[in-house]
Each structure stands twice: as C-alpha cells, then as structure tokens.
Amino acid sequence: MRRAARKRTTRQLEEVFKALQGDHTHPFAHEIYRRVHKKLRRISLATVYRNLHNLVEEGKIRTLLLDEQGARFDPETSQHDHFVCVRCGRVVDLFLRQARRIDLSPLAKQGYVVTTHNLTVHGTCQACVARRRTSKPQRPAARKA
Ligand SMILES: [Zn+2]
Numbered sequence: 001m002r003r004a005a006r007k008r009t010t011r012q013l014e015e016v017f018k019a020l021q022g023d024h025t026h027p028f029a030h031e032i033y034r035r036v037h038k039k040l041r042r043i044s045l046a047t048v049y050r051n052l053h054n055l056v057e058e059g060k061i062r063t064l065l066l067d068e069q070g071a072r073f074d075p076e077t078s079q080h081d082h083f084v085c086v087r088c089g090r091v092v093d094l095f096l097r098q099a100r101r102i103d104l105s106p107l108a109k110q111g112y113v114v115t116t117h118n119l120t121v122h123g124t125c126q127a128c129v130a131r132r133r134t135s136k137p138q139r140p141a142a143r144k145a
C-alpha cells in the first residue's frame, strides 16, 4: 500500500472510532456514516462498515443485534446489557451484572460451549412513560386546574 493510501486508511479508522465515542445511543452504521461523511467527504458507506468491523475485531467497540433492523454499534466495551424501549426504540446501557445470576450449567451438560450471554430487557423508557402520561386525551372540561 502506498504511504498516502495507508495514511488515509488510518485516518478513516480514527474518524469512525471518534464518531462513536461518547455516543450511548447505539447507532446504526448509516448514522455513523453520516457523521464521518461530514469530515471525510469521500468516504463510502462500505468503508465505514469495514472500519466498524475492524474496530469490533480489535475489541475497541462492540456490535449488537437487537432486532431485525440490523447491527448497532457501541463504544462501551465493558460487559453490560441493554434495555430496549418498545415505543421510541431507544437502547440504554444496563449494568446489572451483580444483580442477576443465570445458571448456564444445563447448557454445558447438553454439550454446548458458552462464550458469552447477554440480557435484553424490553419495555417503555422513562421519557415515553412521561409522554404517555401528559398526552392522554384531555377533555376541555377536565382542564379547570
Ligand atoms: Zn422510549
């Protein structure tokens, strides 16, 4: 690879990595692409995908598949789980490790080799619960206060 090309490749990887730092919304590749594209006008979505997968392989970011919408990306590499809001789709990091213990020994007895396991909690987030409360159909008569 020519030096200039290698330099460009490194820059692309760095920008993809940077675009995800501090973002705990678990964005999709196309959302990260949009951010990176603002800085690197010539980068393609395919290149962003490739860089994301390289970062996952290097253990610098995590990828997660929560639904049929596709892979999301996560800068939080420590062991954690996720809460998925069924209303707004928000994905929130959960650190419940100590709070639960799942006995996986039956799997081992059946011959499975377990590497990792993740918990995904589905429900309604605080914001959606609040929104629902305030956006109840209000009859004018009931609004005297
Ligand atoms: Zn929500």
Ligand SMILES: [Zn+2]
Residues within 6 Å of the ligand: 026, 074, 076, 080, 081, 082, 092, 093, 094
């Ligand atoms: Zn996460």
